[in-house]
Amino acid sequence: MGELEELAQFLHIDQRTDLKTVALQHVLGMTGNKEGLAAISEVPVISGNILQLLNDKDPHIAQEAALALINISSDPSVAKTLLQSTHMTGLVKTLYEKIQDEECQIADAATMIFSNLTRDLVSCSAVWDSLQENNIEIERLVFLLCQEGYNKHGANLRYLATVLSNLSQLSAVRQKILDREQCIIQRFLPFTEYTGNIVKKGGIIGALRNCCFEQDAHDWLLSTDVDILPRLLLPLAGPSPDHLDDDEVENLPVELQYLDEDKKIEEDPDIRKMILEALTQLCSKRSAREILRKKNTYIILRELHKQARFEKDREVLLACENVIDILIKTEEEIAIENYHEVDVPEHLVQKFEQMDKFYLED
Template identity: 40%
Template structure:
């Protein structure tokens, strides 16, 4: 306890610069062990002082202060302690750092926000603190979409998972899909962003989460967003189609170049397929995908795919698109109750296939989707 009190004195704003810098480095080193992290998390006064140093005029002190906050926020105990600080809002301070185009450690600030919002119960607190700071989601998306926003070299890629974390919340999704806000549409181009796998994956995860709100499916599939071709594009390769087949596809999927590559990460492909699956929950969604002939992209993707979970998802979507609505028998599949014995049978079959067994759809039929 005496050691922590001494550390507090050296971290004080009016302490000598060299002592303050050394003390901040010591605090950063403490975060390198579970015991050190737990110790700092149990001393909110130290965390509050460290928070005040993130914009210190001494750059090494500010950087070490940020390192402390990144490491502490990565642990559940530490994240809870930071969000409970009295006298200052860690979220407000991090947002100030992200918004400042001349702050050199904005990437650390994005990391703190991403860590704090990772768990859903903490994410809601972060959201409330952000709202209390009069910062809206569209402001963060505006910053994310400006590749050279930070003039000190910060890339701000970790701002993308912050937005993904907010998509866990109904209020977050509501702001993202505000039809007058044009937030959702600004995220879509980053689905094909090659400079950062993390940014691309986070944006796709955000869009994936939004697809679980069936109330907005009509908007997502309509002209304002036209999401289905955007989800299918990363799954497409240098496929060869007839002139009639190409003409049946949406413009973004027609006559793709010979060097077109499919999304290389199976986790990303799974999210894309799951999003398409959610859009097939309603009759309107299924008919839209049929009218856009998304089946053609799925058919060629199936020939290429090697990940068993992706293959299974692909086949489930195709199964719905090939069947007629009379065969499906329900406009909204989310309300259909599957008998317990059938549910268990399906789960067992899926588990057997994922473990290496055979699939009932080892090859997809070369036929047109139902009309």
Template identity: 40%
Template sequence: MLRAGAHAQCTRSRDRTPRRRDARGGETLSPDGAGTGRRLQASCPSMDEVQARELLGFLHLDTRPDLKGQATGYILGLTGNVEGRTLLAGRPDFLEALLLLTGDRSLAVVKDSYHSLINLSVAVATHEVLAKELPVLLHRLLDPGYAFADQVCTLLSNLSREEGTCRQVFQAVQEEGLGLAWVVEAFCTEGYNKKAALHYLGPLLSNLTQLPETREFLLDRSRCVVQRLLPYTQYEASAIRRGGVIGTLRNCCFEYKYHEWLLGAEVDLLPFLLLPLAGPEEFPEAEMERLPVDLQYLPQDKQREKDPDIRKMLLEAVMLLTATKAGRQLVKEKGTYLVVRELHQWETEPDVQAACEKLIQVLIGDEPEPGMENLLEVKIPEDVEERLQHLDREEERQQGQQETQSKGPGAQMGSSGLSR
């Protein structure tokens, strides 16, 4: 059952996080280019104020290119582990210097600077400084000829994960005269930027739908925006773009006043959510006719969505559409139970299995009592809510134990740095 007080959250599946970069060791540089002989190991960073000022001295546009390249390369190495990111996240002067160098003449320096900022932007402590450059970043993002638009897009995706900075991104989009319409246009236009794929516009949109203003824009019936996003639920070229769109649609489903419209003929959202979950199973004729036309008589080589995080988001979106009585009726009439039942038998990921089971309970269970038909508005007593949260934590703990056991005795914990 959906809990009272549930709200749209930004997408945090593993494909949204920048890859961890290998740490590099390096020699500190002096203004004349000679090494000082001291080694600052990026794998175990420590930097006193003298060393910090020395390194900052090379992070200027007019610094000799080779020295500047070594300095930005070293900083990129530092950002490849937790200790290095913690060290730099508390230094606004380094963040400002890296932002400045994204306008450097050297493409290598610009690239390293962006990648360092992407890694550092995982830390909330960096957001206040980085948010000051939102107008510049947004104009670069939507410049069809900007070569580093992908890096800007990834950086903005990280910044928009937290609600506070997300609102700043939204306001900057509006104030710069760009508007969400421009962001959607760039996302939906194939080849908008010949030098950048802009796949991370998907997670950026998903994060922005934390905000009710974004959801209202996307669901405005006069704009026909949400319909433009639907084909990307099957976008095979990028799981990042595909997952971002599905996260966006899931968050929009929190707006239950639009459910009947979303499930109706004008949008017909349900088949776009169910098709990625469907396999090649054959059903008896009577059951087949209950399914939407797009899900009938699928080919024998039909594959389900490969990413378990995306499968879970799809199930969560369908679950949200069952929050109202009218929504539940429409979802049930379309044979949703048949698709979810087969998915549950096929599924191997514990958390996705759990999502299947919760949805099945709603699909085959009795209707709620009068006055409780809208599951998103049901007020749960505090003691019951605490017990439910405890059960959720216990369920997550058990799932974690199952995953650890399934990896076998030789399994080891992954790196503590940024991971894919």
């Protein structure tokens, strides 16, 4: 520990470049294993000095410092320590300043650190508090994410999408995204068909899925003001089936009525699963279920299920069947206004979880 404390002096921003380089290389080597990360977390001044090195005039030093913080923050327990340390005061603000600086060469690295810091729910809350303290609005993060070519050095800020997904675990953040005056949720919708980057696409779909946990917003999300349903269904749809009759086609959302032969179902199973989970949440209330049935959501899921039967990821198949099981029932059969208002006994919860486990392992 004494050696690490001594090392910290060579990581000071005013130190000679050669000494900072050697010290950073030593720290980077330690971040490659859990023991090294644990040791670094015991000497918070190390991380504090590395944070300052993000502002180093030497771009190589700044890059190495950013890489070190990516590795250090990759461990959720260490990330908590970073956010609690007095040596890391201004951590979130510093990262934001790097991200929003269009001339910054380490902007992508800053978004990766930001993403690491928001993975754990406790840390996520701490980051949200810091954003509010520094008057950094969710709308600003969305703006930066949506600006293609914003950074002059080619940083695409893709990990801002995972930051938004992680932050949307918090109800307070979901309320910001669902603010009807800001129109943030509408800016997310085109990303369900985005082909530019899988990280960006997956992160935004994760945020959309999380926002579907806000039951009070379901009717609005399905209304023409947002019209989220076609955007969720498009990635799950392949070419329009020949066997559909005219009535079935006409009841589909317009965007899904006549899809070309080259239309492909979303290839990433995690993204398919998140979309299906979003649809499951939208089935919570009777009013929303009736809209999904009216829009022939079942037909899209039925065709998806035909494909999903042959896929390796059983979780996607199970998620698809969960939505189908709800939609094929009549409301008289369901006899529940809101699924979330049902108090399921613990022994039944365990039974259902065990059934799912057997299904996935079959």
